[in-house]
Amino acid sequence: xxxxxxxxxxxxxxxxxxxxxxxxxxxxxxxxxxxxxxxxxxxxxxxxxxxxxxxxxxxxxxxxxxxxxxxxxxxxxxxxxxxxxxxxxxxxxxxxxxxxxxxxxxxxxxxxxxxxxxxxxxxxxxxxxxxxxxxxxxxxxxxxxxxxxxxxxxxxxxxxxxxxxxxxxxxxxxxxxxxxxxxxxxxxxxxxxxxxxxxxxxxxxxxxxxxxxxxxxxxxxxxxxxxxxxxxxxxxxxxxxxxxxxxxxxxxxxxxxxxxxxxxxxxxxxxxxxxxxxxxxxxxxxxxxxxxxxxxxxxxxxxxxxxxxxxxxxxxxxxxxxxxxxxxxxxxxxxxxxxxxxxxxxxxxxxxxxxxxxxxxxxxxxxxxxxxxxxxxxxxxxxxxxxxxxxxxxxxx
Numbered sequence: 001x002x003x004x005x006x007x008x009x010x011x012x013x014x015x016x017x018x019x020x021x022x023x024x025x026x027x028x029x030x031x032x033x034x035x036x037x038x039x040x041x042x043x044x045x046x047x048x049x050x051x052x053x054x055x056x057x058x059x060x061x062x063x064x065x066x067x068x069x070x071x072x073x074x075x076x077x078x079x080x081x082x083x084x085x086x087x088x089x090x091x092x093x094x095x096x097x098x099x100x101x102x103x104x105x106x107x108x109x110x111x112x113x114x115x116x117x118x119x120x121x122x123x124x125x126x127x128x129x130x131x132x133x134x135x136x137x138x139x140x141x142x143x144x145x146x147x148x149x150x151x152x153x154x155x156x157x158x159x160x161x162x163x164x165x166x167x168x169x170x171x172x173x174x175x176x177x178x179x180x181x182x183x184x185x186x187x188x189x190x191x192x193x194x195x196x197x198x199x200x201x202x203x204x205x206x207x208x209x210x211x212x213x214x215x216x217x218x219x220x221x222x223x224x225x226x227x228x229x230x231x232x233x234x235x236x237x238x239x240x241x242x243x244x245x246x247x248x249x250x251x252x253x254x255x256x257x258x259x260x261x262x263x264x265x266x267x268x269x270x271x272x273x274x275x276x277x278x279x280x281x282x283x284x285x286x287x288x289x290x291x292x293x294x295x296x297x298x299x300x301x302x303x304x305x306x307x308x309x310x311x312x313x314x315x316x317x318x319x320x321x322x323x324x325x326x327x328x329x330x331x332x333x334x335x336x337x338x339x340x341x342x343x344x345x346x347x348x349x350x351x352x353x354x355x356x357x358x359x360x361x362x363x364x365x366x367x368x369x370x371x372x373x374x375x376x377x378x379x380x381x382x383x384x385x386x387x388x389x390x391x392x393x394x395x396x397x
Contacts, residue, residue: 016150037259059265066276070272070367071367078295079384106355106358125186128361144240146386147234151232151234166241209254220242274306318340318344322350
């Protein structure tokens with residue numbers, strides 16, 4: 001019978017690991033914001049400022065690693081191995097169907113289906129945008145829920161509902177509004193501009209922006225006031241709420257969407273990587289299997305998981321940029337891999353790589369929901385390296 005990693009400690013504070021670990025991995029918005037504003041200061045176009053170099057580094061080290069982190073937890077850890085057997089539909093069948101569906105939809109030539117490959121690309125990109133917008137908001141709800149549980153308020157239904165409302169409204173709806181105003185929604189001209197009277201939006205954007213900022217301030221004030229009145233108030237929750245408000249506030253500023261893109265995506269990637277590094281750290285030692293034992297030695301060392309995900313992200317960057325940057329045309333992989341990255345985008349493999357990019361994205365959204373579904377006792381047991389002996393979470397998805 002396996003044994004748990006000996007160093008895993010009992011949790012006794014409102015932090016996930018401690019002020020310094022949480023400050024970097026969980027609350028990165030608070031240190032990313034001043035750095036981003038400082039690096040872009042004095043530049044009319046932030047994309048030509050030193051901020052671009054920072055984003056290049058963060059993208060190379062965290063983007064793909066974060067996308068594959070939930071897949072890694074599901075299939076490469078002893079902690080989640082029982083869940084593969086107990087919940088095969090959620091962890092095996094649906095991801096396989098999504099993968100097959102993406103390849104079956106995108107690989108056929110233009111004349112093989114009623115829609116051309118370009119039309120299929122646009123459709124998948126719009127669907128991906130909708131999913132990723134919700135996915136980001138859901139992660140904020142998950143982080144607030146984790147801190148709520150650490151504050152011994154995991155079963156407080158009222159606080160849970162308020163967390164969900166704040167995450168979906170501020171981290172979802174207001175971000176969507178900011179994207180519309182900036183013209184940054186995926187293929188916006190193909191759907192948003194046809195449905196929502198673009199001329200009216202342009203003429204009224206100052207009023208819309210002001211109203212959105214007012215909603216942000218009110219929602220943040222309500223969250224902070226509620227937290228201050230709680231019997232077990234949580235400093236990490238307060239800091240996370242402030243960090244989320246700061247990020248969305250940057251999004252609603254008319255200066256440049258690039259500032260928001262950097263902080264919004266970087267915070268998401270860093271948080272996901274940090275959580276993935278801690279989640280399997282208390283897993284049991286496998287009884288047999290060379291590969292399983294090697295992975296176990298990696299999984300019980302959070303720093304090793306982070307390093308592995310970073311190296312994976314760096315190595316796979318040019319492959320996934322074939323799909324992800326179809327619309328923007330910014331390819332950071334070219335700076336590292338040069339002509340190899342360029343040739344991938346023009347090779348006969350490009351359709352397969354685009355299908356792979358969409359498939360891994362959709363699977364990431366699904367598996368993130370599955371591996372961090374803390375209302376499930378089996379998931380809590382698998383993720384005890386992250387949640388420790390924290391009180392149970394409120395029921396619900």
